Amino acid sequence: MPAERLSFPALGSPCHLFVRHGPAGRMLEGRAWVEAMHRRLTRFDPSSELSRLNADRGIWVEVSAELEALLHACLRAYELSGGLVNAGVLESMLAIGYTRPLAAGPTAAVLEAARPLPPLPEVLELRPGRARVSGGGIDLGGVAKGWLADRLCERIGGECLVNLGGDLFARGRWPVGLGRKTVLLEDMGAATSSTRARRWGDQHHLVDPRTGLPSRGDISEMSVVARNGFEAEVAAKTALLLGRERAPAWLAASCLAWSFS
Amino acid sequence: MPAWALKAGAAAATIVFAVLAAHHVTGHVKTSGAPLHPSVLQITAGVRTADVQPVTSTYAS
Numbered sequence: 001m002p003a004e005r006l007s008f009p010a011l012g013s014p015c016h017l018f019v020r021h022g023p024a025g026r027m028l029e030g031r032a033w034v035e036a037m038h039r040r041l042t043r044f045d046p047s048s049e050l051s052r053l054n055a056d057r058g059i060w061v062e063v064s065a066e067l068e069a070l071l072h073a074c075l076r077a078y079e080l081s082g083g084l085v086n087a088g089v090l091e092s093m094l095a096i097g098y099t100r101p102l103a104a105g106p107t108a109a110v111l112e113a114a115r116p117l118p119p120l121p122e123v124l125e126l127r128p129g130r131a132r133v134s135g136g137g138i139d140l141g142g143v144a145k146g147w148l149a150d151r152l153c154e155r156i157g158g159e160c161l162v163n164l165g166g167d168l169f170a171r172g173r174w175p176v177g178l179g180r181k182t183v184l185l186e187d188m189g190a191a192t193s194s195t196r197a198r199r200w201g202d203q204h205h206l207v208d209p210r211t212g213l214p215s216r217g218d219i220s221e222m223s224v225v226a227r228n229g230f231e232a233e234v235a236a237k238t239a240l241l242l243g244r245e246r247a248p249a250w251l252a253a254s255c256l257a258w259s260f261s
Numbered sequence: 262m263p264a265w266a267l268k269a270g271a272a273a274a275t276i277v278f279a280v281l282a283a284h285h286v287t288g289h290v291k292t293s294g295a296p297l298h299p300s301v302l303q304i305t306a307g308v309r310t311a312d313v314q315p316v317t318s319t320y321a322s
Contacts, residue, residue, distance in 0.1 A: 003316060013322035165322035175311050177318030179302045184309045194321030218298065223319050225308055232319075244298060257308045261300040 003161075010034045011145055012101060013165025020172065022158025030156050034164065037148055040067065041140050043090065044101055054090060054137035063131045070140060071124060071131055073147050073230060078120040080231070080254075081238040086209040088123035090137030091115070096203050096214060106200045114212035141205070146191050146233030162229075167191040169229040178223055179259030188256060189229035193236035194221040208241055217243045225257040 003018040006027040015034060017027045040049045053061050063071070074087035093099075095113040097106035118135055125132045145167035152162045152169075159172030170176060170185035177183075178190060195215055198205035208215040222240040226232035235255050239247040244260075251258045304310060 005316075016317055018316055161316065163317045163319075166318075166320035168317065168319060174317075175313050175315045177315035178304075179300065181302060181304070182311050182313055182315045183304065184311050188308070190319040192319045192321045197321035221321060244301075248301075248303070251303070252305075255305075257302075257304040259300065259302045261298070 006031060008034075010038045011148075011165055013145070015165060016161075016163040017152075017156070018161040018163075018174070019156060020159040022156065022160060026156045026158075026160075030152050030162070033152060033155065034148065037066065037144075040064070041070070041144055043093075043137075043139055050138065050140065053131055053133055056133075057137075058132065058134050060127070060130045060132045062129060068126065068129065068131065070144060070147060071126055071138070074124065074138070074140070074143050075120060075126070077143050077230075077234045080234050083119065084209060084238045084241045085142050085234050086117045086120050087138050087140060087143060088117055088120050088136045089142070089207050089209065090139045092117065092136075092207045092212040093139050093141075093205070095212070096205075096207070097200070098198075098203075098205055102198055102200065106203070109203055111213060116212050117207075117209035142237055143230065143233060146189060146229035146231075149229035150189065161185075164229075167229050167233045178225060178257060181259075183225060183257055185225065188225055188227060189232040190223065190225045191229060191232035191236045192221065192223040193233070193240045195240070196220055206237070206240065215241055217241060219244055219247065219260050222247070222260040223258065224251065224255050226255045231255075 003020040004024040006017045008015055008031050017030050019027055042048050049067055077085040092114050095110050097109040099107045123135050145164040149162040149164045149169040153160055153171040161170045161174045169189040173184055173186040175182045176185045195204045195206050204214045206215050219240045222236045224232045224236040226235050239251050
């Protein structure tokens with residue numbers, strides 16, 4: 001049976017939903033949910049829930065169940081990556097000129113303002129229903145799309161595939177491109193991290209928390225298959241930052257397939 | 262063979278090789294975006310490959 005497909009822009013990226021053996025109307029609900037999450041989680045809108053949390057630094061702020069769960073995922077990503085996926089990266093993003101959507105163009109970089117990132121647990125604290133950000137701010141760009149893809153597949157149900165800007169989860173069996181190969185993903189996630197995309201001049205968006213500056217490693221693009229979209233996204237970024245010498249052993253311990261160049 | 266002929270031949274050969282080298286270099290400009298290392302693809306036993314068109318791909322955005 002052919003799959004129904006719905007494509008739309010959200011989260012600053014092209015997004016694609018596929019459903020097989022399920023109600024196609026669920027995709028429209030899924031699109032509405034992704035767009036609602038985008039409005040809630042973007043750092044480019046000062047009225048978003050994330051922006052209000054970042055603005056109230058040092059104060060405990062009530063957060064929605066979705067943002068709370070995603071912030072817990074950020075702490076989990078920090079732990080899984082040994083600190084290399086650090087959502088407390090907002091100050092560095094602003095310093096390198098990524099202050100607004102790149103469609104509007106970057107602003108002038110102030111690289112002297114970039115610093116190695118503090119440990120995320122020192123920046124982000126969570127209590128049931130509340131969160132507190134101290135010091136730097138939170139940017140969800142390194143975690144949100146894979147995590148949202150996992151959640152949306154649960155919401156849609158049946159056999160579906162959710163691809164949010166290249167970070168995806170396949171529920172049921174789906175053929176998916178990985179590098180130059182096609183792999184069959186069955187209840188698995190995949191994600192790509194790259195220094196080639198979201199690039200301007202000598203800068204790009206993938207910040208190395210050890211320096212607070214864009215990564216200068218020897219891998220420019222890393223694609224990973226893992227148990228779900230969240231783990232794939234975390235693994236792709238971690239491995240890219242680890243570099244060619246250390247990444248393969250790290251990937252072999254936690255991932256199902258990978259491709260890098 | 263006279264010495265002048267050897268000198269002329271050597272000079273001519275130098276010029277010809279210089280022209281050929283310049284032609285080759287200008288026709289093979291370095292691609293600054295090209296990866297410096299070969300691509301690596303590793304698939305474990307937990308994932309199967311297929312000879313079919315993918316419905317979508319993972320990509321950088």
